[in-house]
Every structure is written in structure tokens, then in C-alpha cells.
Amino acid sequence: MPTTQEQMTKATILMPDWFTRPTCVVAADLIGKILCRQMTDTDGNVKTLRMRVSETEAYIGEDDPACHSHAGTRTSRTKIMYEQGGVFYVYLTYGVHHMLNLISGSAESPESVLIRAGFLCENSDRLIEEQALGKDKQLNHIKQLAGPGKLTKRLQIDRDLYGAPIAFESGVWIEDDGCQPPLSLRPRIGIDYAGEAKDWLLRYVWTDHPSLSKK
DNA sequence: TTGAGGATGGCCT
DNA sequence: GGCCATCCTCAAA
Numbered sequence: 001m002p003t004t005q006e007q008m009t010k011a012t013i014l015m016p017d018w019f020t021r022p023t024c025v026v027a028a029d030l031i032g033k034i035l036c037r038q039m040t041d042t043d044g045n046v047k048t049l050r051m052r053v054s055e056t057e058a059y060i061g062e063d064d065p066a067c068h069s070h071a072g073t074r075t076s077r078t079k080i081m082y083e084q085g086g087v088f089y090v091y092l093t094y095g096v097h098h099m100l101n102l103i104s105g106s107a108e109s110p111e112s113v114l115i116r117a118g119f120l121c122e123n124s125d126r127l128i129e130e131q132a133l134g135k136d137k138q139l140n141h142i143k144q145l146a147g148p149g150k151l152t153k154r155l156q157i158d159r160d161l162y163g164a165p166i167a168f169e170s171g172v173w174i175e176d177d178g179c180q181p182p183l184s185l186r187p188r189i190g191i192d193y194a195g196e197a198k199d200w201l202l203r204y205v206w207t208d209h210p211s212l213s214k215k
Numbered sequence: 216t217t218g219a220g221g222a223t224g225g226c227c228t
Numbered sequence: 229g230g231c232c233a234t235c236c237t238c239a240a241a
Contacts, residue, residue, distance in 0.1 A: 057222070066222070068237095077237060095234030097223050114222060149223045190222050213223095 011177040016086025016165055023104040023111040026085070027058040028204045030102075032179040035118060037155045038171040049155060051145055052179070054206040055117035055213060057188045059101075061110050066194035069110030080163050081110035088161045088172065090152075097149030098158050102166060116189070116203075118145045119211040147213040182207040189214055 011034065019026055030053050037049045059067040061081075068091075069081045080089050081103060089101040089112050101112040119142050145151045152158070157172065164170040185201040192198055205212050 059222075068222085073238090075238065091222090092234095092236060093221055094223055094232095095221090095236065099222060101222090116222085147224070188222075193221085 011175040013168060014166070014174045014176055016084075016167060019085035019102055019104050019166060020106055021085070021104070023058045023060050023113060024202070026102070026104040027056040027113045027202070028183060030056050030113060030115070030174070031183055031204055031206050032181040034121060034175040034177060034179075035115065035155075036173050036175055037157070039156060050121040050175075051118040051151070051155065052121055053115060053118045054181075054209045054211045055115075056204045057114040057116055058104075058202040058204070059112050059114065060202065061105070064194075064200075065197045066188060066191040067111070074110075078110065081112055082108055083163075085111075086166050088164050088166060088170070090157060090159050090161045092159065093149075098152040099148050100152050100155075100157050100161075114148060115151060116148045117211050117213045118151060119209075120144065142210045146211050181209070184208075 014033070021029075033053050035051045035053055037051070039047055039049055041047055059069075061067055061069055062072050064070055068078045074082065077091060080087060083103055084107040085102075085104040087103045089103050090098055091101075093099055100115045102115070103112050105111040145154055155172075161170065161172060164172070167173055184205050184207040186203040186205055187199050187201060188203045
């Protein structure tokens with residue numbers, strides 16, 4: 001069932017220029033927004049899966065040792081980071097998992113926001129839900145998208161999205177229905193190689209939400 | 216051309 | 229907590 005808020009508030013689609021603001025602002029503001037994914041079910045019907053974002057990380061460019069563009073590293077993979085905010089940066093890690101990033105900030109400022117976790121909105125299409133859940137098993141719904149690799153697998157996101165605009169025509173877009181959850185800051189995950197930067201508070205989480213990837 | 220290693224997650228102990 | 233699948237990226241040679 002939709003919550004009262006979802007019934008009462010009309011959602012608006014975020015335009016690409018929303019992402020040209022400072023990366024830390026974008027990362028914080030994304031908590032509580034709705035990531036939408038257009039998908040086709042087994043019968044060929046087009047459906048939209050909606051996930052509310054509960055966890056993001058900011059990677060703040062050339063001065064951030066954890067960022068792919070640190071020290072001005074500019075390669076065929078990272079070149080998209082030098083675009084103006086509002087496009088997708090997707091890459092494969094450990095040869096297994098796709099990471100979904102949103103390029104943020106101004107052009108020539110190679111920064112991005114990693115989407116780490118979320119949870120399915122109650123008003124997502126039931127058919128797709130049941131398809132993923134399987135017939136006989138009741139999965140832990142709230143943990144389905146608790147991690148950047150799990151999230152992209154569930155939303156069927158891969159490098160085909162690299163460089164696409166964050167907009168409806170890409171099949172992946174973000175909506176704002178006015179939800180403003182409580183926010184906490186944490187150190188980022190999985191960047192032990194980054195020296196002192198591993199302690200920077202650039203991980204933004206929905207305070208104490210059960211869908212978070214880590215404490 | 217080569218080799219090391221990674222913004223993870225699932226399984227095993 | 230440890231192990232490791234799996235393959236792309238990137239720096240070095």
C-alpha cells in the first residue's frame with residue numbers, strides 16, 4: 001500500500017542540472033529520492049521499478065585519493081567524470097559487480113556520487129516484485145538492495161548505461177516526492193587503500209534505516 | 216604486453 | 229572472519 005505521503009505528494013522528475021550542484025550536496029539530497037528503472041517483464045510489458053535511496057557516497061575529484069579521477073587521472077573509463085553533472089558512470093568491480101554512479105558538479109570537476117543502497121517502494125509494480133522473489137521463497141525485502149552490487153543486479157543496470165543522461169529517456173531517472181528522511185554521515189566503505197581519505201565523512205545514510213549496506 | 220588489484224557479495228568455517 | 233569468483237583497468241615495462 002502506498003504511504004499517505006506517496007498518495008498526497010506528486011513526484012517530480014529531477015532534471016540533469018539538479019546534479020551540477022556541489023557533489024556533497026547532491027549526495028546528501030539524494031537520500032529519500034526515488035530511483036526509477038523502466039524494465040520489461042517476461043510477457044513483454046513495460047513496467048517501472050521504484051527504489052527509494054537510503055545510502056550514497058561522494059567521490060570528490062582530483063584531491064580525493066579514493067576517487068577514480070584522483071590526481072587528474074583521465075582514462076577511457078574515467079573520462080565521463082569530466083562531463084558536467086547529470087550523466088551516469090557505471091563500471092565493473094572485482095569482475096563481478098556493477099557500480100552505479102551519478103556524475104555531479106560542473107564540467108571539468110571530475111566528481112560523482114555512488115548509489116550504495118535503497119529499498120523498493122511499496123507502489124512498485126507487483127508483478128516485477130513477484131518475479132524477483134520467486135514463487136516459494138519470501139526474501140527479506142528490505143535487504144534486497146542493501147549494497148551497490150545487489151542494487152545494480154536487481155535493477156538490471158550495467159555498463160550500457162555508461163554516459164547516458166539521468167533522464168526518463170535513458171530508462172533510469174530520479175523522482176522527488178518531498179521525502180526528507182533523517183540524515184547521518186559515516187566514513188566510506190571499501191577504500192582502505194585511500195590513506196586518511198578513508199576516514200572522511202562522505203557516506204550519507206538514512207539514519208538507522210534497515211536497508212543500509214553496513215552499520 | 217603483462218600483471219596486480221579492485222568503491223562486492225555469497226558461501227564456508 | 230576468511231576465502232574467492234571473475235574480468236576490466238591501468239601503470240609499468
